[in-house]
Amino acid sequence: MAGINYQLRLVVVLTMLKLLLLLLQGWGSNACWQEERAALLQLKASFNYTSTGEYYGMFTWRRDVDCCTWSGVGCNATTGRVYELKLGGFGSGDWYFNASMFLPFQELRRLSLPSNSIVCCVKNGDFERLSNTIDLEYLDLSDNKLGNSIFPFVAGFSSLKSLYVRDTALSGTSGLEELQKLNSLEVLDLSNNDLNNSTLPLLNGLHSLRILYMSNTQQKGSINMKDLVALFKLEELYIGGNNIEKFVVSKDVEHISNISVLWIENNICNGCNFELESLKGFPNVKTLNLENNILTGVLFPRELDNVKELFLDYSSFDENFLQSLAVLRLLRNLNMQSIHANSPALRSLTNFNTFLQSIENMTSLETLLLRGCKLTGSIHGTRGLCKLINLRELDLYDNNLNGNLPHCLVNLTLLQHLDLTNNHFTGKLREFK
Numbered sequence: 001m002a003g004i005n006y007q008l009r010l011v012v013v014l015t016m017l018k019l020l021l022l023l024l025q026g027w028g029s030n031a032c033w034q035e036e037r038a039a040l041l042q043l044k045a046s047f048n049y050t051s052t053g054e055y056y057g058m059f060t061w062r063r064d065v066d067c068c069t070w071s072g073v074g075c076n077a078t079t080g081r082v083y084e085l086k087l088g089g090f091g092s093g094d095w096y097f098n099a100s101m102f103l104p105f106q107e108l109r110r111l112s113l114p115s116n117s118i119v120c121c122v123k124n125g126d127f128e129r130l131s132n133t134i135d136l137e138y139l140d141l142s143d144n145k146l147g148n149s150i151f152p153f154v155a156g157f158s159s160l161k162s163l164y165v166r167d168t169a170l171s172g173t174s175g176l177e178e179l180q181k182l183n184s185l186e187v188l189d190l191s192n193n194d195l196n197n198s199t200l201p202l203l204n205g206l207h208s209l210r211i212l213y214m215s216n217t218q219q220k221g222s223i224n225m226k227d228l229v230a231l232f233k234l235e236e237l238y239i240g241g242n243n244i245e246k247f248v249v250s251k252d253v254e255h256i257s258n259i260s261v262l263w264i265e266n267n268i269c270n271g272c273n274f275e276l277e278s279l280k281g282f283p284n285v286k287t288l289n290l291e292n293n294i295l296t297g298v299l300f301p302r303e304l305d306n307v308k309e310l311f312l313d314y315s316s317f318d319e320n321f322l323q324s325l326a327v328l329r330l331l332r333n334l335n336m337q338s339i340h341a342n343s344p345a346l347r348s349l350t351n352f353n354t355f356l357q358s359i360e361n362m363t364s365l366e367t368l369l370l371r372g373c374k375l376t377g378s379i380h381g382t383r384g385l386c387k388l389i390n391l392r393e394l395d396l397y398d399n400n401l402n403g404n405l406p407h408c409l410v411n412l413t414l415l416q417h418l419d420l421t422n423n424h425f426t427g428k429l430r431e432f433k
């Protein structure tokens with residue numbers, strides 16, 4: 001009996017000691033750890049921030065208040081430790097990334113430091129210590145002056161799921177292969193950097209990657225489908241603003257990508273025409289953005305009949321292209337704002353009505369945007385528009401259309417948004433009530 005009693009007392013005393021220790025460590029009245037608050041104040045002092053820095057919220061960082069309530073600081077409600085740091089836009093002068101400063105944040109999972117003029121890096125070995133101490137899952141270093149020397153450092157954070165190094169003065173691909181160590185990486189943003197077309201082959205070990213941003217990264221010529229298929233979990237690829245001519249498939253193997261979101265907008269290949277036909281290796285694409293492209297002389301690939309959203313704004317193409325869109329029976333959104341003025345496709349009414357006829361079986365269509373397309377003439381006939389019974393939004397703003405609207409429009413009972421302004425239509429809309 002006495003023995004059990006003694007053990008019980010010992011447990012109680014030990015528990016109380018533990019609690020006391022926790023309090024002494026700093027997680028007390030303020031629900032904020034002393035060492036973390038001190039580290040935050042040190043960070044604040046180190047930033048070469050300007051008056052705009054104050055605007056972004058560091059003014060709430062004062063010694064006397066609970067650091068978990070400070071702007072940009074997120075704490076774990078259970079442990080009271082810093083879980084997230086979002087410190088953007090403080091920098092004016094260069095700021096050297098010093099890993100030691102982040103060591104106190106043992107439970108840090110999400111770190112955002114965009115637009116801070118960060119220069120990579122204070123080399124004191126603490127980067128390795130930091131990557132061994134914290135299980136970082138989200139790291140945003142976009143819009144800084146890092147350069148390629150950032151790769152070996154970030155590659156140490158093996159638990160990373162999202163990495164944003166958009167616009168970080170990367171030049172060429174040296175060091176990029178380090179990223180292959182990031183087995184858990186699901187989101188990678190390399191956009192707006194001066195890379196080259198060796199980039200994709202160097203990423204082929206990223207077997208968890210779902211979303212890849214590679215717009216404005218100097219991709220030229222052909223992209224090998226083999227390199228995309230190697231990223232077998234890839235669902236979304238943003239690769240606009242490059243000079244891509246085509247996606248090439250080796251003769252012997254079939255390379256089909258399972259990507260469902262593909263953006264190749266602003267693909268200005270100098271003097272070349274983007275080979276739209278080469279998109280046939282993406283039969284599962286559901287969202288396709290081809291804004292601001294020159295697509296004359298080509299047809300829409302029949303293989304892409306799963307497309308639900310198609311963006312063609314500011315592009316130029318011709319009538320055959322428009323008619324080839326008829327394969328898109330599942331299409332829900334068709335955006336063709338300000339298609340290129342020189343495009344003969346929609347310049348005249350005749351062709352516009354032909355176009356409307358060619359989309360008559362796209363009965364899934366919910367949104368049709370034809371703003372500022374310089375369409376002329378009147379809409380006639382009951383083939384075309386009136387068959388699109390699921391249409392919710394029809395935007396014909398800023399064209400030169402005239403005449404009466406076809407009466408059959410009454411059948412579009414789901415229509416919620418109809419913009420006919422800046423045209424020359426006649427007749428009364430009342431009859432459509």
Ligand SMILES: *[C@@H]1O[C@H](CO)[C@@H](O)[C@H](O)[C@H]1NC(C)=O
Pocket residue numbers: 076077078079083109
């Ligand atoms: C907060 O900490 C607890 C205990 O360590 C952990 O189980 C939980 O996942 C953490 N919450 C977040 C959002 O990280």
Ligand SMILES: *[C@@H]1O[C@H](CO)[C@@H](O)[C@H](O)[C@H]1NC(C)=O
Pocket residue numbers: 046047048093094095096
């Ligand atoms: C702040 O800027 C100055 C001048 O550019 C630089 O010498 C100093 O190292 C910077 N401070 C930090 C913490 O990077």
Ligand SMILES: *[C@@H]1O[C@H](CO)[C@@H](O)[C@H](O)[C@H]1NC(C)=O
Pocket residue numbers: 042098099100101122
């Ligand atoms: C980096 O941070 C540590 C810890 O705050 C500090 O002792 C050290 O002086 C810093 N190094 C540089 C080069 O600023």
Ligand SMILES: *[C@@H]1O[C@H](CO)[C@@H](O)[C@H](O)[C@H]1NC(C)=O
Pocket residue numbers: 171172173174195196197198
């Ligand atoms: C890409 O840049 C690296 C240097 O960073 C160079 O070694 C490689 O040859 C370049 N690749 C191409 C296709 O230009």
Ligand SMILES: *[C@@H]1O[C@H](CO)[C@@H](O)[C@H](O)[C@H]1NC(C)=O
Pocket residue numbers: 197220221222223224
């Ligand atoms: C890489 O780009 C160069 C032009 O810089 C081009 O000649 C070459 O075909 C491209 N390589 C691949 C594999 O696409």
Ligand SMILES: *[C@@H]1O[C@H](CO)[C@@H](O)[C@H](O)[C@H]1NC(C)=O
Pocket residue numbers: 232235258260
């Ligand atoms: C293709 O992607 C879809 C999601 O877009 C997913 O459900 C499916 O499992 C993927 N198929 C393969 C073979 O990876």
Ligand SMILES: *[C@@H]1O[C@H](CO)[C@@H](O)[C@H](O)[C@H]1NC(C)=O
Pocket residue numbers: 326357358359360361
């Ligand atoms: C739409 O479907 C009808 C009936 O199947 C067919 O006769 C017509 O040619 C189709 N229109 C187009 C543009 O494909």
Ligand SMILES: *[C@@H]1O[C@H](CO)[C@@H](O)[C@H](O)[C@H]1NC(C)=O
Pocket residue numbers: 382407408409410411
């Ligand atoms: C509405 O659609 C039905 C069925 O297609 C058709 O019979 C009717 O004529 C249409 N109404 C008008 C006003 O066109």
